[in-house]
Amino acid sequence: xxxxxxxxxxxxxxxxxxxxxxxxxxxxxxxxxxxxxxxxxxxxxxxxxxxxxxxxxxxxxxxxxxxxxxxxxxxxxxxxxxxxxxxxxxxxxxxxxxxxxxxxxxxxxxxxxxxxxxxxxxxxxxxxxxxxxxxxxxxxxxxxxxxxxxxxxxxxxxxxxxxxxxxxxxxxxxxxxxxxxxxxxxxxxxxxxxxxxxxxxxxxxxxxxxxxxxxxxxxxxxxxxxxxxxxxxxxxxxxxxxxxxxxxxxxxxxxxxxxxxxxxxxxxxxxxxxxxxxxxxxxxxxxxxxxxxxxxxxxxxxxxxxxxxx
Numbered sequence: 001x002x003x004x005x006x007x008x009x010x011x012x013x014x015x016x017x018x019x020x021x022x023x024x025x026x027x028x029x030x031x032x033x034x035x036x037x038x039x040x041x042x043x044x045x046x047x048x049x050x051x052x053x054x055x056x057x058x059x060x061x062x063x064x065x066x067x068x069x070x071x072x073x074x075x076x077x078x079x080x081x082x083x084x085x086x087x088x089x090x091x092x093x094x095x096x097x098x099x100x101x102x103x104x105x106x107x108x109x110x111x112x113x114x115x116x117x118x119x120x121x122x123x124x125x126x127x128x129x130x131x132x133x134x135x136x137x138x139x140x141x142x143x144x145x146x147x148x149x150x151x152x153x154x155x156x157x158x159x160x161x162x163x164x165x166x167x168x169x170x171x172x173x174x175x176x177x178x179x180x181x182x183x184x185x186x187x188x189x190x191x192x193x194x195x196x197x198x199x200x201x202x203x204x205x206x207x208x209x210x211x212x213x214x215x216x217x218x219x220x221x222x223x224x225x226x227x228x229x230x231x232x233x234x235x236x237x238x239x240x241x242x243x244x245x246x247x248x249x250x251x252x253x254x255x256x257x258x259x260x261x262x263x264x265x266x267x268x269x270x271x272x273x274x275x276x277x278x279x280x281x282x283x284x285x286x287x288x289x290x291x292x293x294x295x296x297x298x299x300x301x302x303x304x305x306x307x308x309x310x
Contacts, residue, residue, distance in 0.1 A: 004301035021206020048168035054126035055172030070131035115198035231295035235260035262288035
Protein backbone atom coordinates (compact mmCIF):
# COMPACT_ATOMS: atom_id res chain seq x y z
CA UNK A 1 0.00 0.00 0.00
CA UNK A 2 1.49 3.39 -1.00
CA UNK A 3 1.81 6.41 1.29
CA UNK A 4 -1.10 8.29 -0.29
CA UNK A 5 -3.46 5.35 0.27
CA UNK A 6 -2.25 4.98 3.86
CA UNK A 7 -2.86 8.70 4.48
CA UNK A 8 -6.33 8.44 2.92
CA UNK A 9 -7.25 5.47 5.11
CA UNK A 10 -5.89 7.20 8.21
CA UNK A 11 -7.67 10.49 7.51
CA UNK A 12 -10.96 8.62 7.02
CA UNK A 13 -10.45 6.96 10.40
CA UNK A 14 -9.67 10.34 11.92
CA UNK A 15 -12.76 11.86 10.32
CA UNK A 16 -14.89 9.17 11.97
CA UNK A 17 -13.28 10.02 15.30
CA UNK A 18 -13.96 13.73 14.68
CA UNK A 19 -17.62 12.95 13.98
CA UNK A 20 -17.67 11.00 17.26
CA UNK A 21 -16.46 14.15 19.01
CA UNK A 22 -19.17 16.22 17.32
CA UNK A 23 -21.84 13.76 18.48
CA UNK A 24 -20.43 13.80 22.02
CA UNK A 25 -20.69 17.60 22.09
CA UNK A 26 -24.17 17.75 20.56
CA UNK A 27 -25.47 15.17 23.06
CA UNK A 28 -23.73 16.92 25.99
CA UNK A 29 -21.57 13.89 26.76
CA UNK A 30 -18.55 16.19 26.61
CA UNK A 31 -18.95 19.78 27.74
CA UNK A 32 -16.82 22.73 26.70
CA UNK A 33 -14.99 22.55 30.04
CA UNK A 34 -14.49 18.82 29.61
CA UNK A 35 -13.08 19.39 26.13
CA UNK A 36 -10.54 21.88 27.46
CA UNK A 37 -9.46 19.30 30.04
CA UNK A 38 -9.11 16.61 27.36
CA UNK A 39 -7.12 19.04 25.21
CA UNK A 40 -4.74 19.69 28.11
CA UNK A 41 -4.41 15.93 28.63
CA UNK A 42 -3.42 15.39 24.99
CA UNK A 43 -1.03 18.35 24.82
CA UNK A 44 0.58 18.01 28.23
CA UNK A 45 0.60 14.24 28.81
CA UNK A 46 -0.18 12.07 25.77
CA UNK A 47 1.78 13.96 23.07
CA UNK A 48 4.93 14.26 25.22
CA UNK A 49 4.81 10.53 26.00
CA UNK A 50 4.42 9.65 22.29
CA UNK A 51 7.48 11.77 21.54
CA UNK A 52 9.49 10.39 24.46
CA UNK A 53 8.81 6.80 23.41
CA UNK A 54 9.96 7.58 19.86
CA UNK A 55 13.45 8.15 21.28
CA UNK A 56 13.48 4.74 23.00
CA UNK A 57 15.41 3.16 20.17
CA UNK A 58 18.97 2.02 19.43
CA UNK A 59 21.48 4.73 18.58
CA UNK A 60 22.22 4.78 14.87
CA UNK A 61 24.24 7.48 13.08
CA UNK A 62 21.74 7.73 10.22
CA UNK A 63 18.95 8.61 12.69
CA UNK A 64 20.97 11.57 14.00
CA UNK A 65 21.83 12.71 10.47
CA UNK A 66 18.19 12.52 9.36
CA UNK A 67 17.00 14.31 12.50
CA UNK A 68 19.31 17.25 11.71
CA UNK A 69 18.06 17.25 8.11
CA UNK A 70 14.50 17.27 9.46
CA UNK A 71 15.33 20.37 11.53
CA UNK A 72 16.74 22.11 8.45
CA UNK A 73 13.70 21.21 6.33
CA UNK A 74 11.34 22.35 9.08
CA UNK A 75 12.97 25.78 9.27
CA UNK A 76 12.94 26.01 5.47
CA UNK A 77 9.25 25.08 5.32
CA UNK A 78 8.35 27.81 7.83
CA UNK A 79 10.38 30.34 5.85
CA UNK A 80 8.36 29.40 2.75
CA UNK A 81 5.02 29.39 4.59
CA UNK A 82 5.61 32.78 6.23
CA UNK A 83 6.83 34.39 3.01
CA UNK A 84 3.95 32.96 0.97
CA UNK A 85 1.34 33.91 3.58
CA UNK A 86 2.46 37.54 3.68
CA UNK A 87 2.48 37.76 -0.12
CA UNK A 88 -0.77 35.88 -0.79
CA UNK A 89 -2.68 37.39 2.16
CA UNK A 90 -1.99 41.13 1.86
CA UNK A 91 -3.16 43.41 4.66
CA UNK A 92 -6.48 45.11 3.93
CA UNK A 93 -8.88 47.15 5.98
CA UNK A 94 -11.81 45.28 7.56
CA UNK A 95 -10.10 41.94 7.02
CA UNK A 96 -8.77 39.55 9.69
CA UNK A 97 -5.32 39.47 8.12
CA UNK A 98 -3.41 38.30 11.20
CA UNK A 99 -5.79 35.37 11.79
CA UNK A 100 -5.68 34.34 8.14
CA UNK A 101 -1.88 34.49 8.01
CA UNK A 102 -1.52 32.57 11.27
CA UNK A 103 -3.94 29.90 10.00
CA UNK A 104 -2.09 29.60 6.69
CA UNK A 105 1.33 29.29 8.36
CA UNK A 106 0.84 27.14 11.45
CA UNK A 107 -0.46 23.58 11.32
CA UNK A 108 -1.93 21.12 13.78
CA UNK A 109 1.36 19.21 13.56
CA UNK A 110 0.96 17.56 16.98
CA UNK A 111 -2.70 16.53 16.92
CA UNK A 112 -2.77 15.52 13.24
CA UNK A 113 0.89 15.03 12.44
CA UNK A 114 1.76 12.41 15.05
CA UNK A 115 -1.01 9.89 14.22
CA UNK A 116 -0.56 10.33 10.46
CA UNK A 117 3.23 9.98 10.49
CA UNK A 118 3.02 7.11 12.97
CA UNK A 119 0.60 5.28 10.65
CA UNK A 120 3.06 5.44 7.74
CA UNK A 121 6.54 5.30 9.27
CA UNK A 122 6.05 4.24 12.89
CA UNK A 123 8.51 5.32 15.58
CA UNK A 124 11.12 6.54 13.06
CA UNK A 125 8.69 9.03 11.52
CA UNK A 126 7.66 10.33 14.95
CA UNK A 127 11.37 10.57 15.82
CA UNK A 128 11.93 12.95 12.86
CA UNK A 129 8.63 14.72 13.53
CA UNK A 130 10.00 15.97 16.86
CA UNK A 131 12.24 18.32 14.87
CA UNK A 132 9.23 19.89 13.19
CA UNK A 133 7.31 20.15 16.47
CA UNK A 134 10.28 21.87 18.12
CA UNK A 135 10.55 24.31 15.21
CA UNK A 136 6.79 24.91 15.36
CA UNK A 137 7.02 25.84 19.04
CA UNK A 138 9.95 28.19 18.42
CA UNK A 139 8.06 30.04 15.68
CA UNK A 140 4.54 29.99 17.11
CA UNK A 141 5.51 31.37 20.53
CA UNK A 142 7.50 34.19 18.95
CA UNK A 143 6.30 35.14 15.47
CA UNK A 144 2.85 33.60 15.95
CA UNK A 145 2.07 35.40 19.21
CA UNK A 146 3.39 38.70 17.84
CA UNK A 147 1.22 38.23 14.74
CA UNK A 148 -1.99 37.81 16.74
CA UNK A 149 -1.28 40.17 19.64
CA UNK A 150 0.47 42.86 17.63
CA UNK A 151 2.97 43.19 20.46
CA UNK A 152 6.57 42.03 20.70
CA UNK A 153 6.69 40.12 23.96
CA UNK A 154 10.04 38.46 24.52
CA UNK A 155 8.72 36.77 27.65
CA UNK A 156 6.84 34.34 25.39
CA UNK A 157 10.17 32.83 24.37
CA UNK A 158 10.54 31.37 27.87
CA UNK A 159 7.30 29.41 27.38
CA UNK A 160 8.99 27.41 24.63
CA UNK A 161 11.52 25.84 26.95
CA UNK A 162 9.27 24.69 29.78
CA UNK A 163 6.39 23.31 27.71
CA UNK A 164 5.85 19.54 28.26
CA UNK A 165 6.49 18.76 24.58
CA UNK A 166 9.87 20.50 24.49
CA UNK A 167 10.85 18.93 27.84
CA UNK A 168 9.96 15.49 26.48
CA UNK A 169 12.02 16.15 23.34
CA UNK A 170 15.03 17.26 25.40
CA UNK A 171 14.67 14.29 27.75
CA UNK A 172 14.19 11.92 24.83
CA UNK A 173 17.30 13.17 23.05
CA UNK A 174 19.40 12.74 26.22
CA UNK A 175 18.07 9.19 26.72
CA UNK A 176 18.67 8.41 23.04
CA UNK A 177 22.31 9.54 22.98
CA UNK A 178 23.15 7.92 26.32
CA UNK A 179 21.01 4.88 25.50
CA UNK A 180 19.01 5.11 28.72
CA UNK A 181 16.11 2.68 28.48
CA UNK A 182 12.86 2.77 30.45
CA UNK A 183 12.16 -0.56 32.24
CA UNK A 184 9.74 -3.01 30.65
CA UNK A 185 6.64 -2.46 32.83
CA UNK A 186 6.75 1.37 32.75
CA UNK A 187 7.32 1.12 28.99
CA UNK A 188 4.13 -0.92 28.58
CA UNK A 189 2.19 1.59 30.69
CA UNK A 190 3.55 4.52 28.65
CA UNK A 191 2.74 2.72 25.39
CA UNK A 192 -0.88 2.40 26.56
CA UNK A 193 -1.03 6.14 27.21
CA UNK A 194 0.64 6.90 23.85
CA UNK A 195 -2.03 4.83 22.07
CA UNK A 196 -4.64 7.34 23.29
CA UNK A 197 -3.17 10.09 21.12
CA UNK A 198 -5.15 9.63 17.92
CA UNK A 199 -8.63 8.98 19.38
CA UNK A 200 -8.40 11.70 22.04
CA UNK A 201 -6.90 14.32 19.71
CA UNK A 202 -9.55 13.76 17.05
CA UNK A 203 -12.45 13.68 19.52
CA UNK A 204 -11.21 17.00 20.96
CA UNK A 205 -11.10 18.41 17.42
CA UNK A 206 -14.65 17.17 16.81
CA UNK A 207 -15.97 18.79 19.98
CA UNK A 208 -14.30 22.06 18.95
CA UNK A 209 -15.81 21.89 15.46
CA UNK A 210 -19.28 21.10 16.88
CA UNK A 211 -19.74 24.73 17.96
CA UNK A 212 -19.16 26.00 14.44
CA UNK A 213 -22.15 27.24 12.47
CA UNK A 214 -21.73 25.05 9.39
CA UNK A 215 -24.30 26.97 7.30
CA UNK A 216 -22.57 30.28 8.00
CA UNK A 217 -19.20 28.65 7.35
CA UNK A 218 -20.22 27.35 3.91
CA UNK A 219 -21.30 30.85 2.86
CA UNK A 220 -17.92 32.44 3.65
CA UNK A 221 -16.07 32.33 0.34
CA UNK A 222 -12.95 33.85 1.91
CA UNK A 223 -12.44 30.73 4.04
CA UNK A 224 -12.18 28.57 0.91
CA UNK A 225 -9.29 30.74 -0.23
CA UNK A 226 -7.47 30.30 3.09
CA UNK A 227 -8.10 26.54 2.90
CA UNK A 228 -6.67 26.48 -0.63
CA UNK A 229 -3.52 28.27 0.55
CA UNK A 230 -3.07 26.20 3.73
CA UNK A 231 -3.89 22.76 2.37
CA UNK A 232 -2.85 22.87 -1.29
CA UNK A 233 -0.97 25.85 -2.73
CA UNK A 234 1.71 26.48 -0.08
CA UNK A 235 2.31 22.74 0.62
CA UNK A 236 2.74 22.22 -3.15
CA UNK A 237 5.43 24.94 -3.19
CA UNK A 238 7.25 23.27 -0.27
CA UNK A 239 6.92 19.83 -1.89
CA UNK A 240 8.44 21.04 -5.17
CA UNK A 241 11.35 22.69 -3.33
CA UNK A 242 12.05 19.52 -1.31
CA UNK A 243 12.01 17.40 -4.47
CA UNK A 244 15.21 19.04 -5.68
CA UNK A 245 17.12 17.72 -2.66
CA UNK A 246 18.29 14.14 -2.29
CA UNK A 247 16.38 13.51 0.95
CA UNK A 248 15.36 10.31 2.69
CA UNK A 249 11.68 9.65 1.88
CA UNK A 250 10.70 9.19 5.52
CA UNK A 251 12.26 12.55 6.49
CA UNK A 252 10.82 14.38 3.50
CA UNK A 253 7.28 13.07 3.84
CA UNK A 254 7.26 13.51 7.62
CA UNK A 255 7.99 17.24 7.27
CA UNK A 256 5.58 17.64 4.34
CA UNK A 257 2.73 15.92 6.21
CA UNK A 258 3.34 17.99 9.35
CA UNK A 259 3.49 21.23 7.36
CA UNK A 260 0.39 20.32 5.33
CA UNK A 261 -1.80 19.41 8.30
CA UNK A 262 -4.86 21.63 8.92
CA UNK A 263 -4.61 24.99 10.68
CA UNK A 264 -3.45 24.96 14.28
CA UNK A 265 -6.09 25.08 16.99
CA UNK A 266 -3.72 27.43 18.83
CA UNK A 267 -4.95 30.28 16.63
CA UNK A 268 -8.34 30.11 18.31
CA UNK A 269 -6.76 29.97 21.77
CA UNK A 270 -4.56 32.99 21.08
CA UNK A 271 -7.52 34.91 19.64
CA UNK A 272 -9.47 34.28 22.84
CA UNK A 273 -6.52 35.45 24.92
CA UNK A 274 -6.00 38.68 22.95
CA UNK A 275 -9.69 39.43 22.28
CA UNK A 276 -9.50 38.81 18.54
CA UNK A 277 -12.12 37.16 16.32
CA UNK A 278 -11.94 33.65 17.80
CA UNK A 279 -15.09 32.57 15.92
CA UNK A 280 -13.41 33.21 12.57
CA UNK A 281 -10.30 31.34 13.74
CA UNK A 282 -12.39 28.33 14.79
CA UNK A 283 -14.24 28.38 11.45
CA UNK A 284 -10.94 28.19 9.56
CA UNK A 285 -9.79 25.42 11.90
CA UNK A 286 -13.01 23.47 11.24
CA UNK A 287 -12.89 23.95 7.46
CA UNK A 288 -9.23 23.00 7.08
CA UNK A 289 -9.64 19.97 9.37
CA UNK A 290 -12.57 18.61 7.36
CA UNK A 291 -11.03 19.34 3.95
CA UNK A 292 -7.67 17.85 4.98
CA UNK A 293 -9.25 14.42 4.47
CA UNK A 294 -9.05 15.16 0.74
CA UNK A 295 -6.04 17.48 0.68
CA UNK A 296 -3.46 15.42 2.62
CA UNK A 297 -3.66 12.30 0.40
CA UNK A 298 -3.40 14.62 -2.62
CA UNK A 299 -0.22 16.28 -1.29
CA UNK A 300 1.40 12.92 -0.55
CA UNK A 301 0.48 11.64 -4.02
CA UNK A 302 1.78 14.87 -5.55
CA UNK A 303 5.07 14.39 -3.70
CA UNK A 304 5.43 10.90 -5.19
CA UNK A 305 4.73 12.22 -8.71
CA UNK A 306 7.11 15.18 -8.42
CA UNK A 307 9.96 13.07 -7.02
CA UNK A 308 9.57 10.51 -9.79
CA UNK A 309 9.47 13.26 -12.41
CA UNK A 310 12.52 15.13 -11.10
